Amino acid sequence: MRTAYSVETVRAAERELMDRLPDGALMRRAAAGLAATAVRMLGWVYGARVLLLVGGGDNGGDALLAGALLARRGAAVTAVLLSPDRAHPGGLAALRAAGGSAGPAAAVSGRALVADLVLDGITGIGGSGGLRPEAAELLARLEARRPGAAEPAVLAVDLPSGVDADTGEVPGAAVRATATATFGAYKPGLLVDPGRQRAGTVRLVDIGLGPHLPPQPDLLALQHSDVARLLPLPSPESDKYRRGVVGVAAGSARYPGAAVLAVGGALRGGAGAVRYAGHAAEGVVAAHPETLVSGGAPREAGRVQSWVVGPGLGTGAEAERAVAQVLEADVPVLVDADGLRFLDPGQVRARRAPTLLTPHAGEAAALLDVAREAVESERLVSVRELARRYGATVLLKGSTTLVASGGRPVRVNPTGTGWLATAGSGDVLSGLAGSLLAAGLDALDAASVGAYLHGLAARLAPEPCTAVEVAAALPSAWQQVRATAGTD
Ligand SMILES: NC(=O)C1=CN([C@@H]2O[C@H](COP(=O)(O)OP(=O)(O)OC[C@H]3O[C@@H](n4cnc5c(N)ncnc54)[C@H](OP(=O)(O)O)[C@@H]3O)[C@@H](O)[C@H]2O)[C@@H](O)CC1
Ligand SMILES: [K+]
Numbered sequence: 001m002r003t004a005y006s007v008e009t010v011r012a013a014e015r016e017l018m019d020r021l022p023d024g025a026l027m028r029r030a031a032a033g034l035a036a037t038a039v040r041m042l043g044w045v046y047g048a049r050v051l052l053l054v055g056g057g058d059n060g061g062d063a064l065l066a067g068a069l070l071a072r073r074g075a076a077v078t079a080v081l082l083s084p085d086r087a088h089p090g091g092l093a094a095l096r097a098a099g100g101s102a103g104p105a106a107a108v109s110g111r112a113l114v115a116d117l118v119l120d121g122i123t124g125i126g127g128s129g130g131l132r133p134e135a136a137e138l139l140a141r142l143e144a145r146r147p148g149a150a151e152p153a154v155l156a157v158d159l160p161s162g163v164d165a166d167t168g169e170v171p172g173a174a175v176r177a178t179a180t181a182t183f184g185a186y187k188p189g190l191l192v193d194p195g196r197q198r199a200g201t202v203r204l205v206d207i208g209l210g211p212h213l214p215p216q217p218d219l220l221a222l223q224h225s226d227v228a229r230l231l232p233l234p235s236p237e238s239d240k241y242r243r244g245v246v247g248v249a250a251g252s253a254r255y256p257g258a259a260v261l262a263v264g265g266a267l268r269g270g271a272g273a274v275r276y277a278g279h280a281a282e283g284v285v286a287a288h289p290e291t292l293v294s295g296g297a298p299r300e301a302g303r304v305q306s307w308v309v310g311p312g313l314g315t316g317a318e319a320e321r322a323v324a325q326v327l328e329a330d331v332p333v334l335v336d337a338d339g340l341r342f343l344d345p346g347q348v349r350a351r352r353a354p355t356l357l358t359p360h361a362g363e364a365a366a367l368l369d370v371a372r373e374a375v376e377s378e379r380l381v382s383v384r385e386l387a388r389r390y391g392a393t394v395l396l397k398g399s400t401t402l403v404a405s406g407g408r409p410v411r412v413n414p415t416g417t418g419w420l421a422t423a424g425s426g427d428v429l430s431g432l433a434g435s436l437l438a439a440g441l442d443a444l445d446a447a448s449v450g451a452y453l454h455g456l457a458a459r460l461a462p463e464p465c466t467a468v469e470v471a472a473a474l475p476s477a478w479q480q481v482r483a484t485a486g487t488d
Helices: 005-016 026-042 060-072 089-097 134-143 193-199 224-229 256-266 281-287 317-328 338-340 346-351 362-366 372-377 380-392 425-438 443-460 467-482
Strands: 002-004 049-053 076-082 101-104 116-120 153-157 179-183 201-205 219-220 245-249 274-277 292-293 306-309 332-334 355-357 393-396 403-406 410-412
Touching: 005 026, 005 393, 026 116, 026 153, 026 179, 026 201, 026 274, 049 362, 060 089, 060 116, 060 153, 076 089, 089 101, 101 355, 134 306, 193 372, 224 443, 245 256, 245 317, 245 355, 245 425, 256 274, 256 281, 256 425, 281 292, 306 317, 306 425, 317 332, 317 338, 338 362, 338 425, 346 380, 355 380, 355 443, 362 372, 362 393, 372 380, 380 393, 380 403, 380 410, 393 443, 403 443, 410 443, 425 443, 425 467, 443 467
Parallel strands: 049 076, 049 116, 076 101, 116 153, 153 179, 179 201, 219 410, 245 274, 245 306, 274 292, 306 332, 332 355, 355 393
Antiparallel strands: 002 219, 393 403, 403 410
Protein backbone atom coordinates (compact mmCIF):
# COMPACT_ATOMS: atom_id res chain seq x y z
CA MET A 1 0.00 0.00 0.00
CA ARG A 2 1.34 3.40 -0.93
CA THR A 3 0.30 6.11 1.52
CA ALA A 4 0.29 9.90 1.17
CA TYR A 5 0.06 12.54 3.88
CA SER A 6 -1.09 16.15 3.85
CA VAL A 7 1.38 19.00 4.34
CA GLU A 8 -0.01 19.68 7.81
CA THR A 9 0.63 16.09 8.89
CA VAL A 10 4.09 15.99 7.32
CA ARG A 11 5.04 19.24 9.04
CA ALA A 12 3.85 17.94 12.43
CA ALA A 13 5.86 14.74 11.98
CA GLU A 14 8.91 16.72 10.89
CA ARG A 15 8.68 18.95 13.97
CA GLU A 16 8.56 15.91 16.23
CA LEU A 17 11.54 14.35 14.50
CA MET A 18 13.56 17.57 14.32
CA ASP A 19 13.29 18.02 18.08
CA ARG A 20 15.31 14.82 18.48
CA LEU A 21 17.99 15.58 15.93
CA PRO A 22 20.88 18.03 15.70
CA ASP A 23 20.23 21.20 13.69
CA GLY A 24 20.16 20.67 9.95
CA ALA A 25 20.28 16.85 10.18
CA LEU A 26 16.96 16.38 8.41
CA MET A 27 17.91 18.62 5.54
CA ARG A 28 21.24 16.81 5.17
CA ARG A 29 19.37 13.49 4.95
CA ALA A 30 17.03 14.94 2.33
CA ALA A 31 19.94 16.38 0.33
CA ALA A 32 21.86 13.08 0.43
CA GLY A 33 18.83 11.23 -0.97
CA LEU A 34 18.34 13.92 -3.56
CA ALA A 35 21.98 13.79 -4.70
CA ALA A 36 21.82 9.98 -4.93
CA THR A 37 18.71 10.24 -7.12
CA ALA A 38 20.46 12.82 -9.30
CA VAL A 39 23.46 10.52 -9.77
CA ARG A 40 21.17 7.65 -10.72
CA MET A 41 19.41 9.82 -13.29
CA LEU A 42 22.62 11.18 -14.77
CA GLY A 43 24.45 7.87 -14.85
CA TRP A 44 27.71 9.77 -14.28
CA VAL A 45 28.80 12.79 -12.21
CA TYR A 46 32.24 14.04 -13.17
CA GLY A 47 31.82 16.88 -15.65
CA ALA A 48 28.01 16.71 -15.64
CA ARG A 49 26.36 20.12 -15.91
CA VAL A 50 23.83 20.55 -13.13
CA LEU A 51 21.56 23.56 -12.85
CA LEU A 52 19.82 24.35 -9.55
CA LEU A 53 16.64 26.44 -9.50
CA VAL A 54 16.61 27.81 -5.99
CA GLY A 55 13.71 29.51 -4.20
CA GLY A 56 13.84 31.35 -0.89
CA GLY A 57 12.83 28.45 1.38
CA ASP A 58 14.13 25.11 2.60
CA ASN A 59 13.23 23.46 -0.72
CA GLY A 60 15.94 25.64 -2.25
CA GLY A 61 18.18 24.69 0.69
CA ASP A 62 17.82 21.01 -0.19
CA ALA A 63 18.77 21.77 -3.81
CA LEU A 64 21.83 23.80 -2.73
CA LEU A 65 23.10 21.12 -0.34
CA ALA A 66 22.58 18.36 -2.93
CA GLY A 67 24.33 20.59 -5.47
CA ALA A 68 27.28 20.87 -3.08
CA LEU A 69 27.49 17.07 -2.83
CA LEU A 70 27.45 16.76 -6.62
CA ALA A 71 30.04 19.55 -7.04
CA ARG A 72 32.36 17.72 -4.61
CA ARG A 73 32.17 14.73 -6.93
CA GLY A 74 33.18 16.81 -9.95
CA ALA A 75 29.89 18.06 -11.39
CA ALA A 76 29.75 21.62 -12.74
CA VAL A 77 26.98 23.07 -10.61
CA THR A 78 25.31 26.44 -11.14
CA ALA A 79 22.55 27.78 -8.91
CA VAL A 80 20.00 30.30 -10.12
CA LEU A 81 18.68 32.21 -7.11
CA LEU A 82 15.10 33.45 -7.33
CA SER A 83 15.29 35.26 -3.97
CA PRO A 84 19.01 35.97 -3.63
CA ASP A 85 18.60 37.67 -0.21
CA ARG A 86 16.74 34.68 1.23
CA ALA A 87 18.55 31.74 -0.32
CA HIS A 88 19.40 29.17 2.39
CA PRO A 89 22.70 30.56 3.82
CA GLY A 90 24.17 27.20 4.85
CA GLY A 91 23.30 25.63 1.50
CA LEU A 92 24.76 28.54 -0.44
CA ALA A 93 27.99 28.49 1.54
CA ALA A 94 28.30 24.72 1.09
CA LEU A 95 27.79 24.99 -2.67
CA ARG A 96 30.37 27.74 -3.03
CA ALA A 97 32.85 25.89 -0.82
CA ALA A 98 32.44 22.83 -3.06
CA GLY A 99 33.29 24.88 -6.16
CA GLY A 100 29.76 25.57 -7.43
CA SER A 101 28.57 28.99 -8.52
CA ALA A 102 25.40 30.93 -7.75
CA GLY A 103 23.77 34.11 -9.01
CA PRO A 104 20.42 35.87 -9.27
CA ALA A 105 18.01 34.76 -11.99
CA ALA A 106 18.14 38.11 -13.80
CA ALA A 107 21.90 37.83 -14.24
CA VAL A 108 21.97 34.31 -15.64
CA SER A 109 22.93 34.03 -19.28
CA GLY A 110 21.23 31.68 -21.72
CA ARG A 111 24.44 29.64 -21.89
CA ALA A 112 24.37 28.98 -18.16
CA LEU A 113 20.89 27.49 -18.51
CA VAL A 114 22.18 24.60 -20.64
CA ALA A 115 22.45 21.57 -18.40
CA ASP A 116 22.35 17.77 -18.27
CA LEU A 117 20.17 17.84 -15.19
CA VAL A 118 18.01 20.52 -13.60
CA LEU A 119 17.14 20.35 -9.90
CA ASP A 120 13.88 22.14 -9.21
CA GLY A 121 14.12 23.65 -5.73
CA ILE A 122 11.85 26.65 -6.30
CA THR A 123 9.09 25.61 -3.89
CA GLY A 124 8.17 22.46 -2.00
CA ILE A 125 5.45 22.01 0.58
CA GLY A 126 5.67 25.75 1.41
CA GLY A 127 4.59 26.86 -2.06
CA SER A 128 1.13 28.21 -2.79
CA GLY A 129 -0.63 29.24 -6.00
CA GLY A 130 0.89 29.01 -9.45
CA LEU A 131 4.54 29.98 -9.75
CA ARG A 132 5.18 33.71 -9.40
CA PRO A 133 6.18 35.67 -12.54
CA GLU A 134 9.95 35.54 -12.01
CA ALA A 135 9.94 31.77 -11.52
CA ALA A 136 7.53 31.27 -14.43
CA GLU A 137 9.76 33.40 -16.64
CA LEU A 138 12.82 31.35 -15.71
CA LEU A 139 10.97 28.15 -16.61
CA ALA A 140 9.95 29.64 -19.95
CA ARG A 141 13.59 30.53 -20.66
CA LEU A 142 14.64 27.00 -19.81
CA GLU A 143 12.02 25.49 -22.07
CA ALA A 144 12.94 27.80 -24.97
CA ARG A 145 16.43 26.30 -25.14
CA ARG A 146 18.61 26.54 -28.23
CA PRO A 147 17.13 24.69 -31.21
CA GLY A 148 18.62 21.23 -31.36
CA ALA A 149 19.88 21.28 -27.76
CA ALA A 150 18.94 18.13 -25.82
CA GLU A 151 16.14 18.44 -23.32
CA PRO A 152 17.61 18.24 -19.82
CA ALA A 153 16.19 15.81 -17.29
CA VAL A 154 14.39 17.63 -14.49
CA LEU A 155 14.48 16.32 -10.92
CA ALA A 156 11.88 17.95 -8.69
CA VAL A 157 12.88 18.44 -5.06
CA ASP A 158 10.07 17.08 -2.84
CA LEU A 159 7.44 17.98 -5.45
CA PRO A 160 7.31 19.84 -8.76
CA SER A 161 7.15 23.56 -8.01
CA GLY A 162 3.73 24.99 -8.81
CA VAL A 163 1.86 21.78 -7.91
CA ASP A 164 -0.38 21.97 -4.85
CA ALA A 165 1.01 19.36 -2.46
CA ASP A 166 -2.33 18.60 -0.81
CA THR A 167 -4.58 18.38 -3.85
CA GLY A 168 -2.56 17.95 -7.05
CA GLU A 169 -4.00 21.18 -8.43
CA VAL A 170 -1.84 23.12 -10.87
CA PRO A 171 -3.26 26.62 -10.63
CA GLY A 172 -0.72 28.31 -12.94
CA ALA A 173 2.82 27.81 -14.24
CA ALA A 174 4.47 24.66 -12.85
CA VAL A 175 7.54 22.54 -13.36
CA ARG A 176 7.21 19.38 -15.47
CA ALA A 177 9.61 16.90 -13.90
CA THR A 178 11.19 13.74 -15.25
CA ALA A 179 11.38 12.47 -11.69
CA THR A 180 10.62 13.66 -8.18
CA ALA A 181 12.53 12.81 -5.01
CA THR A 182 10.03 13.28 -2.21
CA PHE A 183 11.04 13.33 1.45
CA GLY A 184 9.61 11.25 4.27
CA ALA A 185 6.18 10.59 2.74
CA TYR A 186 4.30 10.89 -0.53
CA LYS A 187 2.21 14.04 -0.74
CA PRO A 188 -1.32 13.65 -2.22
CA GLY A 189 -0.48 16.03 -5.08
CA LEU A 190 2.11 13.54 -6.38
CA LEU A 191 -0.52 10.84 -6.87
CA VAL A 192 -3.50 12.88 -8.12
CA ASP A 193 -3.81 14.53 -11.54
CA PRO A 194 -2.99 17.03 -12.82
CA GLY A 195 -0.09 17.16 -10.32
CA ARG A 196 0.79 13.51 -10.84
CA GLN A 197 1.48 14.14 -14.50
CA ARG A 198 3.98 16.86 -13.54
CA ALA A 199 5.89 14.62 -11.12
CA GLY A 200 7.31 11.96 -13.45
CA THR A 201 8.68 8.93 -11.61
CA VAL A 202 8.37 9.48 -7.89
CA ARG A 203 11.06 8.19 -5.53
CA LEU A 204 10.47 8.24 -1.79
CA VAL A 205 13.56 9.30 0.16
CA ASP A 206 13.54 7.95 3.70
CA ILE A 207 14.48 10.65 6.21
CA GLY A 208 13.26 8.76 9.29
CA LEU A 209 9.78 10.30 9.33
CA GLY A 210 7.85 6.99 9.31
CA PRO A 211 7.49 6.45 13.08
CA HIS A 212 6.16 10.00 13.50
CA LEU A 213 3.38 9.74 10.93
CA PRO A 214 -0.15 8.83 12.10
CA PRO A 215 -1.52 5.36 11.23
CA GLN A 216 -4.23 6.81 8.98
CA PRO A 217 -2.93 8.53 5.82
CA ASP A 218 -4.93 11.14 3.89
CA LEU A 219 -4.69 9.21 0.65
CA LEU A 220 -3.64 5.72 -0.31
CA ALA A 221 -3.07 3.62 -3.39
CA LEU A 222 -3.62 -0.14 -3.26
CA GLN A 223 -1.00 -2.47 -4.70
CA HIS A 224 -1.24 -6.07 -5.94
CA SER A 225 -0.95 -7.66 -2.49
CA ASP A 226 -3.66 -5.40 -1.01
CA VAL A 227 -6.00 -6.22 -3.87
CA ALA A 228 -5.20 -9.94 -3.66
CA ARG A 229 -6.24 -9.93 0.00
CA LEU A 230 -9.59 -8.34 -0.87
CA LEU A 231 -10.57 -10.53 -3.83
CA PRO A 232 -13.64 -12.66 -3.06
CA LEU A 233 -12.70 -16.32 -3.54
CA PRO A 234 -15.17 -19.19 -3.51
CA SER A 235 -14.94 -21.54 -0.54
CA PRO A 236 -15.71 -25.30 -0.68
CA GLU A 237 -19.24 -24.57 0.66
CA SER A 238 -19.94 -21.88 -1.96
CA ASP A 239 -22.86 -22.13 -4.29
CA LYS A 240 -23.89 -19.46 -6.76
CA TYR A 241 -26.25 -17.79 -4.28
CA ARG A 242 -23.74 -17.74 -1.44
CA ARG A 243 -21.19 -16.15 -3.74
CA GLY A 244 -23.69 -13.33 -4.26
CA VAL A 245 -26.08 -12.36 -7.01
CA VAL A 246 -25.69 -8.99 -8.67
CA GLY A 247 -28.62 -7.31 -10.36
CA VAL A 248 -27.99 -5.13 -13.40
CA ALA A 249 -30.62 -2.58 -14.43
CA ALA A 250 -29.02 -1.04 -17.47
CA GLY A 251 -29.40 -0.58 -21.20
CA SER A 252 -32.51 0.25 -23.17
CA ALA A 253 -33.90 -0.46 -26.60
CA ARG A 254 -31.80 2.50 -27.76
CA TYR A 255 -28.62 1.55 -25.88
CA PRO A 256 -28.53 -2.25 -25.61
CA GLY A 257 -24.71 -2.33 -25.68
CA ALA A 258 -24.35 -0.72 -22.25
CA ALA A 259 -26.30 -3.62 -20.72
CA VAL A 260 -24.12 -6.20 -22.48
CA LEU A 261 -20.95 -4.50 -21.25
CA ALA A 262 -22.16 -3.99 -17.67
CA VAL A 263 -23.19 -7.66 -17.49
CA GLY A 264 -19.82 -8.60 -19.02
CA GLY A 265 -18.07 -6.80 -16.15
CA ALA A 266 -20.47 -8.22 -13.55
CA LEU A 267 -19.84 -11.82 -14.67
CA ARG A 268 -16.13 -11.35 -13.96
CA GLY A 269 -16.31 -9.72 -10.53
CA GLY A 270 -16.61 -12.73 -8.27
CA ALA A 271 -20.39 -12.85 -7.76
CA GLY A 272 -22.00 -16.26 -8.38
CA ALA A 273 -24.72 -15.05 -10.74
CA VAL A 274 -25.95 -12.00 -12.61
CA ARG A 275 -29.61 -11.04 -12.95
CA TYR A 276 -30.47 -8.62 -15.69
CA ALA A 277 -33.62 -6.46 -15.66
CA GLY A 278 -34.45 -4.24 -18.60
CA HIS A 279 -35.17 -3.88 -22.29
CA ALA A 280 -31.92 -5.30 -23.65
CA ALA A 281 -32.47 -8.86 -22.38
CA GLU A 282 -32.23 -10.39 -25.83
CA GLY A 283 -28.83 -8.87 -26.56
CA VAL A 284 -27.60 -9.71 -23.06
CA VAL A 285 -28.49 -13.40 -23.40
CA ALA A 286 -27.02 -13.56 -26.88
CA ALA A 287 -23.69 -12.22 -25.55
CA HIS A 288 -23.80 -13.87 -22.10
CA PRO A 289 -26.06 -16.95 -22.03
CA GLU A 290 -25.29 -17.51 -18.34
CA THR A 291 -27.26 -14.37 -17.34
CA LEU A 292 -30.63 -14.70 -15.58
CA VAL A 293 -32.75 -12.22 -17.51
CA SER A 294 -36.14 -10.61 -17.08
CA GLY A 295 -37.64 -8.01 -19.34
CA GLY A 296 -39.40 -6.18 -16.54
CA ALA A 297 -38.64 -3.68 -13.81
CA PRO A 298 -35.93 -4.31 -11.16
CA ARG A 299 -38.59 -4.93 -8.49
CA GLU A 300 -39.74 -8.03 -10.37
CA ALA A 301 -36.29 -9.44 -11.04
CA GLY A 302 -35.90 -11.59 -7.92
CA ARG A 303 -33.48 -11.43 -4.99
CA VAL A 304 -30.02 -9.91 -5.39
CA GLN A 305 -27.23 -8.95 -3.01
CA SER A 306 -26.44 -5.72 -4.89
CA TRP A 307 -27.76 -3.61 -7.75
CA VAL A 308 -26.02 -1.79 -10.57
CA VAL A 309 -28.25 0.83 -12.14
CA GLY A 310 -27.75 3.39 -14.86
CA PRO A 311 -25.52 2.54 -17.83
CA GLY A 312 -27.44 3.21 -21.06
CA LEU A 313 -30.72 3.41 -19.15
CA GLY A 314 -31.90 6.56 -20.92
CA THR A 315 -33.50 9.55 -19.28
CA GLY A 316 -37.24 8.86 -19.50
CA ALA A 317 -39.82 8.12 -16.81
CA GLU A 318 -39.14 4.39 -16.94
CA ALA A 319 -35.46 4.93 -16.26
CA GLU A 320 -36.36 7.17 -13.33
CA ARG A 321 -38.64 4.45 -11.93
CA ALA A 322 -35.87 1.84 -12.25
CA VAL A 323 -33.49 4.02 -10.25
CA ALA A 324 -36.13 4.70 -7.59
CA GLN A 325 -36.95 0.98 -7.23
CA VAL A 326 -33.32 0.01 -6.92
CA LEU A 327 -32.66 2.69 -4.30
CA GLU A 328 -35.61 1.36 -2.30
CA ALA A 329 -34.02 -2.09 -2.10
CA ASP A 330 -32.13 -2.70 1.14
CA VAL A 331 -28.95 -3.92 -0.60
CA PRO A 332 -25.80 -2.10 -1.75
CA VAL A 333 -26.48 -0.09 -4.91
CA LEU A 334 -24.09 1.25 -7.52
CA VAL A 335 -25.43 4.18 -9.56
CA ASP A 336 -23.69 5.14 -12.78
CA ALA A 337 -24.18 7.18 -15.96
CA ASP A 338 -27.87 7.97 -16.75
CA GLY A 339 -28.87 6.77 -13.29
CA LEU A 340 -26.94 9.67 -11.72
CA ARG A 341 -29.41 12.16 -13.23
CA PHE A 342 -32.20 11.03 -10.95
CA LEU A 343 -30.42 11.20 -7.63
CA ASP A 344 -31.74 13.14 -4.72
CA PRO A 345 -29.08 13.65 -2.02
CA GLY A 346 -31.63 13.31 0.79
CA GLN A 347 -32.93 9.99 -0.57
CA VAL A 348 -29.42 8.61 -0.98
CA ARG A 349 -28.36 9.75 2.50
CA ALA A 350 -31.43 8.11 4.00
CA ARG A 351 -30.54 4.65 2.67
CA ARG A 352 -29.40 2.07 5.22
CA ALA A 353 -27.43 -0.07 2.76
CA PRO A 354 -24.34 1.44 1.09
CA THR A 355 -24.61 3.49 -2.10
CA LEU A 356 -21.74 3.78 -4.55
CA LEU A 357 -21.80 6.54 -7.18
CA THR A 358 -19.42 6.29 -10.13
CA PRO A 359 -19.47 9.57 -12.09
CA HIS A 360 -16.93 10.83 -14.59
CA ALA A 361 -15.89 14.47 -14.31
CA GLY A 362 -18.83 15.75 -16.40
CA GLU A 363 -21.39 13.82 -14.33
CA ALA A 364 -19.70 14.88 -11.09
CA ALA A 365 -19.86 18.50 -12.26
CA ALA A 366 -23.60 18.15 -12.87
CA LEU A 367 -24.10 16.60 -9.41
CA LEU A 368 -22.12 19.42 -7.78
CA ASP A 369 -23.54 22.10 -10.07
CA VAL A 370 -20.11 23.38 -11.09
CA ALA A 371 -18.20 23.49 -14.39
CA ARG A 372 -16.48 20.31 -15.56
CA GLU A 373 -13.12 22.14 -15.51
CA ALA A 374 -13.56 22.81 -11.79
CA VAL A 375 -13.87 19.07 -11.14
CA GLU A 376 -10.90 18.24 -13.41
CA SER A 377 -8.62 20.72 -11.65
CA GLU A 378 -9.84 19.95 -8.11
CA ARG A 379 -10.44 16.21 -8.27
CA LEU A 380 -9.69 15.45 -4.64
CA VAL A 381 -11.84 18.27 -3.30
CA SER A 382 -14.67 17.29 -5.67
CA VAL A 383 -14.76 13.59 -4.79
CA ARG A 384 -14.69 14.35 -1.05
CA GLU A 385 -17.48 16.90 -1.42
CA LEU A 386 -19.67 14.49 -3.41
CA ALA A 387 -19.19 11.74 -0.84
CA ARG A 388 -20.11 14.16 1.93
CA ARG A 389 -23.14 15.61 0.16
CA TYR A 390 -24.66 12.22 -0.74
CA GLY A 391 -23.49 10.29 2.32
CA ALA A 392 -22.22 7.75 -0.23
CA THR A 393 -19.02 6.20 -1.49
CA VAL A 394 -17.99 8.03 -4.65
CA LEU A 395 -15.69 6.79 -7.38
CA LEU A 396 -14.64 9.69 -9.61
CA LYS A 397 -13.43 8.30 -12.92
CA GLY A 398 -10.57 9.89 -14.82
CA SER A 399 -6.89 9.62 -15.52
CA THR A 400 -6.42 9.14 -11.77
CA THR A 401 -9.59 7.53 -10.52
CA LEU A 402 -10.35 8.48 -6.90
CA VAL A 403 -12.65 6.83 -4.38
CA ALA A 404 -13.90 8.69 -1.30
CA SER A 405 -15.96 7.27 1.54
CA GLY A 406 -16.72 9.12 4.76
CA GLY A 407 -13.72 9.85 6.94
CA ARG A 408 -11.59 7.05 5.48
CA PRO A 409 -8.49 7.87 3.43
CA VAL A 410 -9.30 8.61 -0.20
CA ARG A 411 -8.03 5.86 -2.49
CA VAL A 412 -6.28 6.71 -5.72
CA ASN A 413 -6.12 4.06 -8.40
CA PRO A 414 -2.58 3.43 -9.65
CA THR A 415 -3.41 1.16 -12.62
CA GLY A 416 -5.15 3.68 -14.88
CA THR A 417 -4.21 4.03 -18.52
CA GLY A 418 -5.27 6.38 -21.28
CA TRP A 419 -6.59 3.36 -23.22
CA LEU A 420 -9.52 3.20 -20.82
CA ALA A 421 -10.87 6.39 -22.37
CA THR A 422 -12.93 4.29 -24.74
CA ALA A 423 -16.71 4.03 -25.20
CA GLY A 424 -18.33 1.54 -22.85
CA SER A 425 -15.38 0.96 -20.54
CA GLY A 426 -17.26 2.68 -17.70
CA ASP A 427 -20.15 0.23 -18.14
CA VAL A 428 -17.74 -2.68 -17.63
CA LEU A 429 -16.42 -1.03 -14.46
CA SER A 430 -19.96 -0.57 -13.08
CA GLY A 431 -20.78 -4.24 -13.57
CA LEU A 432 -17.46 -5.32 -12.10
CA ALA A 433 -17.68 -3.13 -8.98
CA GLY A 434 -21.33 -4.10 -8.49
CA SER A 435 -20.36 -7.73 -8.64
CA LEU A 436 -17.69 -7.18 -5.97
CA LEU A 437 -20.38 -5.53 -3.82
CA ALA A 438 -22.61 -8.59 -4.23
CA ALA A 439 -19.70 -10.82 -3.28
CA GLY A 440 -19.48 -9.02 0.05
CA LEU A 441 -16.86 -6.28 -0.30
CA ASP A 442 -17.73 -2.96 1.31
CA ALA A 443 -18.32 -0.06 -1.06
CA LEU A 444 -14.85 1.48 -0.71
CA ASP A 445 -13.14 -1.87 -1.32
CA ALA A 446 -15.48 -2.83 -4.17
CA ALA A 447 -14.89 0.49 -5.92
CA SER A 448 -11.12 0.57 -5.48
CA VAL A 449 -10.59 -3.13 -6.28
CA GLY A 450 -12.88 -2.73 -9.29
CA ALA A 451 -10.93 0.28 -10.58
CA TYR A 452 -7.64 -1.54 -9.99
CA LEU A 453 -8.62 -4.68 -11.93
CA HIS A 454 -10.27 -2.63 -14.66
CA GLY A 455 -7.11 -0.53 -15.21
CA LEU A 456 -4.90 -3.59 -15.15
CA ALA A 457 -7.18 -5.37 -17.64
CA ALA A 458 -6.90 -2.42 -20.02
CA ARG A 459 -3.11 -2.65 -19.79
CA LEU A 460 -3.23 -6.37 -20.54
CA ALA A 461 -5.76 -6.07 -23.39
CA PRO A 462 -4.56 -5.65 -26.98
CA GLU A 463 -3.66 -2.10 -27.83
CA PRO A 464 -5.82 -0.10 -28.66
CA CYS A 465 -8.49 -1.96 -26.70
CA THR A 466 -12.27 -1.89 -26.84
CA ALA A 467 -14.53 -2.14 -23.80
CA VAL A 468 -15.34 -5.76 -24.74
CA GLU A 469 -11.62 -6.53 -24.68
CA VAL A 470 -11.22 -4.85 -21.28
CA ALA A 471 -13.96 -7.12 -19.92
CA ALA A 472 -12.34 -10.14 -21.58
CA ALA A 473 -8.98 -9.30 -19.97
CA LEU A 474 -10.41 -9.10 -16.43
CA PRO A 475 -9.62 -12.77 -15.62
CA SER A 476 -5.98 -12.19 -16.64
CA ALA A 477 -5.83 -9.11 -14.41
CA TRP A 478 -7.34 -11.06 -11.54
CA GLN A 479 -4.83 -13.91 -12.04
CA GLN A 480 -1.90 -11.51 -12.28
CA VAL A 481 -2.87 -9.89 -9.00
CA ARG A 482 -3.11 -13.27 -7.29
CA ALA A 483 0.11 -14.59 -8.84
CA THR A 484 2.33 -11.62 -7.99
CA ALA A 485 0.83 -10.70 -4.62
CA GLY A 486 3.60 -10.28 -2.09
CA THR A 487 6.23 -9.49 -4.68
CA ASP A 488 5.32 -5.81 -5.11
N1 LIG B 1 10.75 20.98 7.45
C1 LIG B 1 11.74 20.05 7.41
O1 LIG B 1 12.14 19.54 8.42
C2 LIG B 1 12.31 19.62 6.17
C3 LIG B 1 11.94 20.25 4.99
N2 LIG B 1 12.52 19.95 3.86
C4 LIG B 1 12.31 20.77 2.69
O2 LIG B 1 11.70 22.00 3.03
C5 LIG B 1 10.63 22.27 2.14
C6 LIG B 1 9.68 23.21 2.76
O3 LIG B 1 10.40 24.36 2.99
P1 LIG B 1 9.71 25.73 3.35
O4 LIG B 1 8.72 25.53 4.42
O5 LIG B 1 10.80 26.68 3.63
O6 LIG B 1 8.92 26.13 2.05
P2 LIG B 1 9.34 26.01 0.50
O7 LIG B 1 8.67 24.85 -0.08
O8 LIG B 1 10.80 26.15 0.32
O9 LIG B 1 8.60 27.28 -0.13
C7 LIG B 1 8.72 28.56 0.50
C8 LIG B 1 9.42 29.53 -0.42
O10 LIG B 1 8.77 29.57 -1.67
C9 LIG B 1 8.28 30.88 -1.91
N3 LIG B 1 7.01 30.71 -2.63
C10 LIG B 1 5.81 30.33 -2.13
N4 LIG B 1 4.91 30.21 -3.11
C11 LIG B 1 5.55 30.53 -4.26
C12 LIG B 1 5.15 30.59 -5.62
N5 LIG B 1 3.89 30.32 -5.98
N6 LIG B 1 6.07 30.94 -6.55
C13 LIG B 1 7.34 31.23 -6.19
N7 LIG B 1 7.77 31.19 -4.91
C14 LIG B 1 6.89 30.86 -3.96
C15 LIG B 1 8.18 31.53 -0.57
O11 LIG B 1 8.27 32.93 -0.70
P3 LIG B 1 7.50 33.88 0.38
O12 LIG B 1 6.05 33.52 0.33
O13 LIG B 1 8.11 33.60 1.69
O14 LIG B 1 7.77 35.25 -0.16
C16 LIG B 1 9.38 30.92 0.12
O15 LIG B 1 10.57 31.57 -0.29
C17 LIG B 1 10.10 20.90 1.83
O16 LIG B 1 9.33 20.88 0.65
C18 LIG B 1 11.39 20.11 1.69
O17 LIG B 1 11.93 20.29 0.40
C19 LIG B 1 13.56 18.93 3.78
O18 LIG B 1 14.76 19.58 3.92
C20 LIG B 1 13.41 17.87 4.84
C21 LIG B 1 13.30 18.50 6.17
K1 LIG C 1 10.39 21.71 -5.96
